[in-house]
Amino acid sequence: MDERPLAxxxxxxxxxxxxxxxxxxxxxAWVGPLGLEGDEHDDLTGxxxxxxxxxxxxxxxxxRVAVEGHPIGPGTTGENLTxxxxxxxxxxxxxxxxxxxxxxxxxxxxxxxxxTIRHNFIGGHIARLSIDLHPRDSRMYARVLVGGPVRPGxxxxxxxxxxxxxxxxxxxxxxxxxAARASAVxxxxxxxAGGLDVxxxxxxxxxxxxxxxxxxxxxxxxVGLDQLPHLLDRVEDHFRRxxxxxxxxxxxxxxxxxxxxxxxxxxxEAGAIADVxxxxxxxxxRIGADDGPAWGRTHAAAFELEEPEASAWPIIAAGLxxxxxxxxxxxxxxxxxxxxxxxTVRRGTAFLRSGGVVAxxxxxxxxRALIAARVAYAVxxxxxxLLSVDAEPGSVSARNLEAMGFERVGxxxxxxxxxxxxxxxxxxxxxxxxxxxxxQASASAPTSGSAPG
Numbered sequence: 001m002d003e004r005p006l007a008x009x010x011x012x013x014x015x016x017x018x019x020x021x022x023x024x025x026x027x028x029a030w031v032g033p034l035g036l037e038g039d040e041h042d043d044l045t046g047x048x049x050x051x052x053x054x055x056x057x058x059x060x061x062x063x064r065v066a067v068e069g070h071p072i073g074p075g076t077t078g079e080n081l082t083x084x085x086x087x088x089x090x091x092x093x094x095x096x097x098x099x100x101x102x103x104x105x106x107x108x109x110x111x112x113x114x115x116t117i118r119h120n121f122i123g124g125h126i127a128r129l130s131i132d133l134h135p136r137d138s139r140m141y142a143r144v145l146v147g148g149p150v151r152p153g154x155x156x157x158x159x160x161x162x163x164x165x166x167x168x169x170x171x172x173x174x175x176x177x178x179a180a181r182a183s184a185v186x187x188x189x190x191x192x193a194g195g196l197d198v199x200x201x202x203x204x205x206x207x208x209x210x211x212x213x214x215x216x217x218x219x220x221x222x223v224g225l226d227q228l229p230h231l232l233d234r235v236e237d238h239f240r241r242x243x244x245x246x247x248x249x250x251x252x253x254x255x256x257x258x259x260x261x262x263x264x265x266x267x268x269e270a271g272a273i274a275d276v277x278x279x280x281x282x283x284x285x286r287i288g289a290d291d292g293p294a295w296g297r298t299h300a301a302a303f304e305l306e307e308p309e310a311s312a313w314p315i316i317a318a319g320l321x322x323x324x325x326x327x328x329x330x331x332x333x334x335x336x337x338x339x340x341x342x343x344t345v346r347r348g349t350a351f352l353r354s355g356g357v358v359a360x361x362x363x364x365x366x367x368r369a370l371i372a373a374r375v376a377y378a379v380x381x382x383x384x385x386l387l388s389v390d391a392e393p394g395s396v397s398a399r400n401l402e403a404m405g406f407e408r409v410g411x412x413x414x415x416x417x418x419x420x421x422x423x424x425x426x427x428x429x430x431x432x433x434x435x436x437x438x439x440q441a442s443a444s445a446p447t448s449g450s451a452p453g
Contacts, residue, residue: 005157009085011099012059013152015039015075021117023075028151031103033144034230036080043116045204047078049228051108051170052141055079056088056097061137065121065128072120077113077129079139083156089131089138093171094161102148106167109174111139173251173410174227176267176388179351181207181223183344186326190319191219196312199242204228208235210242216309217247217414225250226412240419249414257415263390264398266406270379273387273405278369282338284331286377292318295328298340302356327377331357331366339366343374350378352389355397368400 015023016039023039030037035053047055057079065072074082081099089110097105110131118124131138145162161167181202188200188209198219200209208222222235225248232254239246253259278284287295296314299305305313321328325346331339341355352374357366371389378384390412391397402408 003159005098005159007086007158009083009156009158011081011150011152011154011156012084013074013082014150015080015082021076021078023078023080025075025152028149030147031144031150032147035144036150039080043114043204044231045206045228046114049205049230051143051174051227053144054081054105054142055111055139056081056083056142057139058082058086058088059084060087061089064137068122070121070128076120077117077139081150086156086158087136088140090136091140091158092161094165094167096145096159096162097142098157098159099150100148100154102146103144103150104146105142106145106161106165108141108143108167109171111141169409172267173265175347175349175386176265176351176409177224177226178205179344179346179349179388181205182346183326183342183351183353184209184218184221184223186320186323186344187218187316190323191312191316193319194315196315201238206231206235208238208246210239210244210246212242212244214308214312215245216312219309219312220244220246222246222248226252229254236417236419239417243419245419246417247414248417249412251410251412253413253415260414260416262393262414263412264393264408265390265410265412266388266398266401267409268387268406270385270387273372273375275376276365276368276372276404278331279365281333282331282364282366282369284329284369284373287321287328287330289318289321291330292321292328294337295321295330295340298330298337298358299354299356301358302340325382327374327381329370329373329377331370333361339370341370341374343378345378345382345384348384349386349388350375350382350384352387367397368404371400371404
């Protein structure tokens with residue numbers, strides 16, 4: 001390589017297992033897009049995938065932990081590469097590791113300690129490897145930029161992030177995706193609690209729901225495939241079993257799929273969004289379960305939803321209003337309800353969803369005021385530090401978000417999976433694609449936060 005390394009280290013041990021820990025040493029392993037050949041995970045949604053392909057920990061960190069009496073050693077906490085000469089967790093996301101003659105990795109995120117490794121710590125104190133508490137002693141995940149063989153003794157050159165690195169963007173979108181997933185699951189849980197037949201799975205970074213009786217993108221949807229694209233078959237099997245047409249979403253289309261619709265992802269830090277008061281005569285308030293039916297009817301009207309989905313939303317909203325870390329808001333003029341919106345906060349990240357204004361009240365600034373009210377709640381009550389939302393590119397909603405200080409940080413693509421189609425890579429006809437209103441609504445938007453307004 002032509003680049004001068006920032007630091008050097010070496011591979012001390014290469015570790016794999018058929019699942020679980022410890023991972024055991026091998027003389028050589030091939031590194032591919034999903035990690036080391038011969039290495040598996042018992043928890044497929046909590047580990048693995050292209051952004052968590054390789055786990056790395058330094059022998060120096062292992063020694064520091066072991067000297068405290070913890071029964072830890074190389075491979076016992078599940079790292080694939082035990083390295084020497086470098087505190088890996090002190091390096092920023094995006095840093096590259098050039099290993100041996102071929103392999104290039106890019107650090108993607110710290111590895112959160114899980115209960116699987118608790119036996120390696122006195123009293124099960126897995127937080128001893130938490131980067132928040134012990135910044136030098138965390139494991140790090142890496143994605144694979146260039147594959148190849150890796151062996152004990154291979155030299156490691158530490159290189160700065162590539163000029164075109166998307167590591168920081170991936171990390172940001174992971175946070176947003178987690179909040180969007182929590183928001184979707186809250187809807188599904190509220191629907192089930194209200195007696196609707198929603199058959200959902202919430203597993204690690206992946207969540208998906210099938211509702212055979214209601215043809216709705218929101219209630220027949222999968223989120224998290226951007227983090228775990230290799231588990232697409234698992235998701236499609238769920239919809240095959242339940243016989244529902246589904247909206248699948250990720251940051252890129254899998255091979256053979258065709259674009260159904262696209263959403264722009266927006267984000268902003270707390271404090272960056274303009275405070276927009278309601279227009280004269282309009283009040284915006286957070287509601288409880290008693291006002292849930294009114295919220296659901298307004299939401300259905302704003303997004304022009306059809307039956308049976310329209311009748312489902314008053315039921316969903318009554319339960320959604322009582323979900324922890326989720327808040328529903330109504331915009332009213334006297335006794336007339338004109339707009340509705342929701343927000344869910346997960347681990348400091350807020351996701352705004354289902355913001356809509358009925359057709360006859362649009363153009364009055366109600367949508368921006370609904371955005372501001374949800375932002376204020378997320379920051380002041382839930383202490384959110386990151387705000388996120390998505391909208392149809394070029395829509396009124398997108399322009400409102402941009403005017404208020406949100407910046408576009410990514411794109412979500414959706415494709416239609418029809419279990420009755422001849423091929424699993426089913427594509428929609430022009431008649432089956434959602435209108436712009438329903439695309440924005442599909443959560444009632446597939447991850448939509450903004451809506452007509």
